[in-house]
Amino acid sequence: MSGLTRIAVLFAGALCLLSLPGVARATAPEFFVVGEVYCEVCRINFINKLSEPMPGAKVKLECKGEEAGNVTYTQEGETNEAGQYRLKVEGDHADEECGITLVKSSRSDCDEIPDEGWASKPFSIITLTKNNGFHGNTRNANPLGFTKKKANAECTELFKELEINPAQEP
Template identity: 40%
Template sequence: MAKSIILFVSALSLFSLLNVAYSQKDRFLVEGKVYCDACRVQFFTKASKFLEGATVKLVCKEIEGGSVTLSKEAVTDKTGSYSIEADGDHEEDLCEVTLVKSNDPDCSEISLEKYEHMARVSITNNSGITNPVRHANPLAFMKKEKLPECKEVLRELGFDEEGILV
């Protein structure tokens, strides 16, 4: 009797362990940062600041047909960081994080260039990436007016005041 109880408890424990491992298999975490582009050059400089309270949205759409399979929003913390849980394998989808809203009215402009306000992420186990955390490229809202110190900041980097390499 004792042997059968031990065998039953062992089998139940093994089943629970396999169930937990399986349920974690298709769970991902998309992480990234949002900053204020103080020089309006569409890359991070020492004049840039990370934004707290900015809203981003993760959307996955089927490649064929374009139906939305996942849509979640997140708000950045005091370091400008966000984290979005994504359940399911989205191998047949295009997944992108986009800017939604800035909490800073002076730094709330979204670039018209598509790739300046979105970051594509791979949310599948079939990508060669073993870590469930997916890192999205940093996203930026632009300041309404360039800061006065931007001219010097860009000169130090070898750019003219428009952000063009000289």
């Protein structure tokens, strides 16, 4: 067999392999970002035993490149009846900063986005790459919460139990 014939046979074989489903094809990684949204009824900006799951709330996943304002990927989702969401993300975003933010509350009595102290502009950072030591394709976001305009009456007991005084400035 001549050199040209061997090359032709090898090329034809490679084409056959590439035409088989799932063989010799690199597929983009796929991730699932899961998390929850709640109504923080005590206005202390962390999830607690009085916090309520928020069905129908909207969240946004956004990935940004190194340059300021360089949004490379975005996707919105909505929470289910348990206040949980699941977003399917395709592709590796190793060189990007990705995170979940609150978009819209489903409750008119609990629709404030915290903007004070450590809870300023709530953002849950997500790592969306296979090159980081995480196994599996599920990424868990930290819970995010909207706050009520006024704390519920039963929060007073919670404050005593947690030994906090929400009226004090840090």
